[in-house]
Amino acid sequence: MILDRFCLHILPKICDTIECLDLGSSSMKHILRTTHYPNLYTLGLYNIDEKSVRSLFTDEILSSDIFKNQITRLLITINKNDDYGMMLEIQSFNDCLHLLDGRFNQLHTLYVDLVNLRRPHEIQNQGDLPNLKCFSLSCVYATYYYNETILPLLYRMSNLEELDLYFSVEVDETFIDGNYLKKNIINRMTRLNQFTFYIPSIMSTRKEMNFPSTEDIQRTFIDFPANKIISYLDYFPEIKQSRCHIYSYPSFMPYYSDITNNFPGGLFQYVRVVSLYDEHPFEHEFFLRIVQSFPFMEKLSLKNNKSQNRKQSYESNNDNQNFSVIEYSFLSELVIIDAHDDYIEEFLFDTKTYLQNNIILQINYESLQRVTHNFTTNAARIHSTKISKLYLYGKTKCSNSCLQEYFPYAKICYPDIF
Known part of the structure; x- marks a missing residue:
């Protein structure tokens, strides 16, 4: 009742002055369909499920020209489904590509938080995104398809000025370090002036290889265009795996x-x-x-x-100041x-x-x-x-x-x- 009253009696009176909307999954369609928003340029969609995401692609009103031509700043978080058995079936990278297929032509800023970064099955990367200046991509799960997903998407953003990347990557032979980031991202984006990241890379150690040290990785960031880069390596002989953490600091991950x-x-x-x-x-x-x-x-x-190791010492001395x-x-x-x-x-x-x-x-x-x-x-x-x-x-x-x-x-x- 409150939502209906808000949509029927309040929104029509103030719609001309609304420049920003932050919506959840349950209210998204109702509010966006209620009236026209001629001055809306920022749209935030939070904790929404896959069905609601796809409605952006198919609904005539939600995907109309007014949103294509007006929205310059878009923020989306995909719902982490509470059904743990179904969580990984969400193909959310496809959803990200759908959003960037031309339906938001004037998009200036895009923040996306994904469930996974699986290889897309239906839609492929399309044309350039010349208006996109700020892009942030985060994902809680590691991806093995970094070269097939992230890099092709980034190469469409030729005028990008700010970039945030926060996810883990499974690699075969070499860790992602400063040299890799310079060669594959920084040197290919001439207008990029702010790059923050957290990109741990995970590698199997089942075969004999000469693995670098933390000092080796840190040296690749000597001339890196950022305030501070932190790196360190972990080796796990029991599971035969190594992990290299690299991130900019202070961090927004x-x-x-x-x-x-x-x-x-x-x-x-x-x-x-x-x-x-x-x-x-x-x-x-x-x-x-x-x-x-x-x-x-x-x-x-x-x-x-x-x-x-020190559990017993704590239990035997409850007054331990540490x-x-x-x-x-x-x-x-x-x-x-x-x-x-x-x-x-x-x-x-x-x-x-x-x-x-x-x-x-x-x-x-x-x-x-x-x-x-x-x-x-x-x-x-x-x-x-x-x-x-x-x-x-x-x-x-x-x-x-x-x-x-x-x-x-x-x-x-x-x-x-x-």
Whole structure:
């Protein structure tokens, strides 16, 4: 009723003065169809699903000439589907190419946050985008198709002045470093004056190769046209993989993936999604450093099967001045499916961590059962009441009454069961 009243009685009276609209998926069509917006030049579409995105391409009103010729600044975030089994089926890079097929001819600025960067199946890159001056592309998942997706798209933007790239890349033989960025991006964009990025590259170490050092990578940025570039490498012999992190600093990236104990620190106020991985233990003070570096973190994923070395010393000396309860002020989703029991204690015991309410927790059932002593221990009882959704992996659906009592406000789901 409120939306109808707003669209019928308020928007028609002020439509001539509206220059910017920020809309969600549920209200997008209704508001855009209500009236004409002759002075609208900025359109933000947030947390929208694939169906709503595609309506931009097919709806006669939404894809009319008024939007093609007026919109100069477009911001889009694609909904991360809550159905974890279906999340990866969204072909969102296709959607990005659809938006740049000529339907927004006057587009000056485009910010896109994608679910994935898979190779497009239907639509191919088309003509130049001479009016596009600012482009930002981010993606939470790694892509293997960087050369087939990102580079061809960037080469259509001949007059680009500002560029932001935030995603991970799987590579075969060489890491992405300063030389690569200069050769394939900077030297091909003569008008580019601002380039910020976070591009970790991931490489298999199953075959013998001469891998560079962190110093080797850093030297490729000596004459780089940016304020500060940070790089470091991680090698993981157990999974036979290496990862090279490179990014400009200060950073505006929304994601920071695969953080290890080698993480150099810093302040990342724009990062909302963080993942941790290492083949060495994460001690309690490491998590304190993570919170200090990512104060507005909303989602945290952790993979580490090594037990904490200093756990016992902390437990035997509660007055240890280096030990403090870590507060996650904005955390709303926690993923600790593939992790040692120590890290479940790290996050669920209120003697180590303070969590806010309404947490989504993804976790292994057997690990959770062990740590909570079959859902009876008091150490995690405070945090158990803060869980709003509980995704349990590695166990078929059970009717454990103690489980529901221990998580009284949680909707319990079993993603492994279809």
